[in-house]
Every structure is written in structure tokens, then in C-alpha cells.
Amino acid sequence: MDAGDAAWVLVSAALVLFMTPGLALFYGGMDRQRNVLNMLMMNFWCLLAVPVVWAIGGFSLAQVPFENDWIGGFDAVFLRGLGIEADGGAALLTALFLGMFAVITPALISGAVADRMKFSAWAIFVPVWLMLVFVPVFKWVYGGWLGQRGSLDFAGGTAIHVNAGIAALAAVLVLGKRRGWPAEGHPPHSMPLVMLGTGTLWFGWFGFNAGSALAANGTAIQAFSNTFLAAAAGGLAWALVERVKDGHITNLGAASGIVAGLVAITPGAGFVAGMAPIWIGLAAGVICAYAVSLKTRAGYDDALDVVGVHFVGGLVGSLAVGLFSEPEFFGTDVMAGVFHSGGWDLFLEQALANGVTIVYSFVVTGLIMLALKATVGVRVSEETEATGLDLAEHAETAYSTGTASLAGH
């Protein structure tokens, strides 16, 4: 394969990997002091478990062969056939790059179940959810039947954000509310961590979106530009909504808007051009700023707003592809959006792809959670919830101020 392409995709893969620690900080700062390490470990667990599952069979079932309608096969299990002699490592590079996406997708769900899920249940949930939900949906969207019908998802709006976002909703419905929610406040314990995580996510997202061109070419450059502009527009929109609604521009509002903008541009990063990323970012920032208050009205405890930001932002962005897709700009033959004389066909395909993903992911995630609830249990004890998961689940404390004596090793 071309040296420039290989270099760019390798760098992009590393950038995408870096998003998971970034997400951990983004969520960890929003969490409470006594649960921050549990939140970090839920994310890092994805970095430990998913690569192994991906190598054993995840990648093969998700992508090999690419033409399969519903599910891949066993041709590439245990990384079989991913040598470097035949194709210079191109297939192995694809498996690696997509593996980074497989890591962060279940990690997104952790923000919803924060503060109350048993770590043992999460440890099982991650690989099971990856194989039963992520892998099939990923296949349908990339190469499978939804993709073949013409729906577009450049870097994972439907397959990743809508998928994980709706799974988060199913998970919290089985898990139940945190003690005292919503009457007892759960404000962020460290806004600086949230801002650091946001910057890390934005940085990594250039690999996520521009790397999804799978080449160092013009599409990658346009995807990079879209990622830059949509994130800024999303942050700007959320900040301004807050200024009007609540009177202040807040760090959390700006950070949430940046992430909403990034989520929303993901599906269209390599399909839209011009000012479209700014319109998409602005729309996502405004809509998500209002969507996060749905949970208190509807009564589901999505602790850190995975539904409000990732599900809603992903859906907004994915449907926006149906409006803004501009194949002429990219010189491709994908369907054009409403604003580029493509009619409503693409929009309807986008709606179908997301509708299918929503139903499948919601139902199967709910069943996985119910199975876990009936076996290992999904909820920590009331005492653990009150004293904090860091100490009870991991025997660690994030901010230690006392001294300790060695009791044995």
C-alpha cells in the first residue's frame, strides 16, 4: 500500500486510541470524587478487553468478507490471513484502525451507568455487547445490507454514536436510578478534568474522522476541516444557548457542545463540504443543549448524558447527511442530499439505518442487561453506592490526603 496512506492511517489509529482515555477524563471529571476511578477503569477496561476480543473474532465477524449482508465470517478469526506479504499489511491496518473504534464504542455507554453498576457486571457486559450488538450493527452499516441500500455513515454516527447512545438508554432502564436522583444533586467534581478530556477527544477525533478516509487524500483533508469546524460550532451554539437560558457561559456547556458537534459531524465527515459542518455543529449544539434535560422529565437516570449528547447528536448528524451530502465535491457516486438535488431518498435511507440500529441495539442491550441482572447482578449494594465505588470495587482512592502503612504484600 501507499506509504503516505499507511503513515496517515497508523497515526490516525493511535489518535483514536487516545480518545478512550480522553473520554475517561471527560466522564471522570463529571463524576463524583468517590467514583472517579471506577469511571476511569470502566473506560480502561474497554482498552484491556476489546483488543483481545477483536483479534479473536470481532474483526472477522464485523468485516470479513466485506460483501456479506448480515454478518461476517470466520476467515480472519485469530487474525488469520492478515499477513504483510500479500498486501503490505493493508488488511491488518484496517483491522487495527477499526479495532480502536471497537474500543471506544462500549466505553461511551459507561457515562450512563456511572455511580452504581457493579464492575463485575460491566466487565462481562463489554465483550458480550461488543459481539452481540456492535459487531452486527457495524457489519450492516459497513458493507452489509444497510450500507448496500445507500445509507451513509462516514466514521460511525449510526454504527457508533446512535448505537452506543440508545444502548445506554436500555442499560439505565434495567439498572435503575442512582440513590437520591434527581433530588440529590450530582455536580461534576473536577471541571479541569472535563476540559482536559474534551481537548483530548477533539484531538483524537481528527484521527477518527479524517482517518476514516483510510488514505492520505483530499477526502481526509475535508473530513479534518469538517471536524475542526463542527466542533467549534457545536461548542459555540451550546455556550450561547446557556448564556441566554441560564445567564452564564459555562465550561461544561462549552465542552458538551464541542462533543455534540464532533458526534454530529462524524457520519458526514467525508460526505459534506463548505459551510455544512458549521450548520451541522450549530444544530447539534442547540438540540443537544435541550436534549440533556429530557432525562429529568422522562425519569431515566442517564448519569452523564450519553443519550442527550451521543444518541441525539449522532441522530442529528446522521439525518443531516441526508440533507447535506455532496458527492460532486468528493467525486464519488454516493447518494446526494436534499440540498444537492438528491431528493429525499438518502434522508429516508438514513432514517431507516438509524431506526433499525435503534430497535436492534435497544432490545439486545436490554436483554444482555436483564441476563446480567438475573445472574451476577448489575447493581452495587446501597452501602457501596453511598461510600463510593472507588474503594469498594477497586480498593483505591483518587485523592488521598492521609497516610497509609503497609499491611502486607
Next chain:
Amino acid sequence: MKLITAVIKPFKLDDVKEALKAAGVAGMTVTEVQGFGRQSGHTEVYRGAEYTVDFVPKVKLEILADDGAADTLADAIAAAAQTGKIGDGKLWITEVSGVQRIRTGERGADAI
């Protein structure tokens, strides 16, 4: 023997310390505390949800003083800590039945 306890605004600590040193005080104990009085807490907004923070950070000083010096020192603290705005804090004087310097075993006024 008296114990003066003062709860003041944290940014006034340096002024109070200097005033007390000028008045001849040889030592004090300072603790960061939280509480509320007439100045109630404040509100914070995260993603549109409003949170009330009931307790305000304050600094608590404890100074041991001879019976005759206590009122003067209390006035010095009050003068240095005052801003005239709500939340300046409070101080009170209590009777102490015994004091001992740990290093030497001195008791009473010698131990101050």
C-alpha cells in the same frame, strides 16, 4: 485564660495574622472550615441543572490569650477581618481551665 475562636473570610487571613502579630500574639491555630450564617451558599449550573451549595468556605482561627488581653485581641481581629459586607464571620471568647506547653511542661500563663 481565654480561648478566642474566630471564623473569618479566607482572604482576610493575612490581614488578621499581621494585626495579631503586631499586637504581640506568639501563636495561633488555623483551620479551613465550611459553614453558613446569614450569608447563605451560592448556586452553580451544570448542563442547565441548578445546584445549591449550602456551605461557604471560611477560615477558623484559635488563639489562647491572657484574661486581660483577650478583648483587645478580639477587637484587633474584628478590625482586620471586617469588610462591612455580609459573611464577614464571627468570633467568640471562651473560658479555658488549663494550658500546658508540651515541650517543657510549663502551665498557665507561661505556656501561652
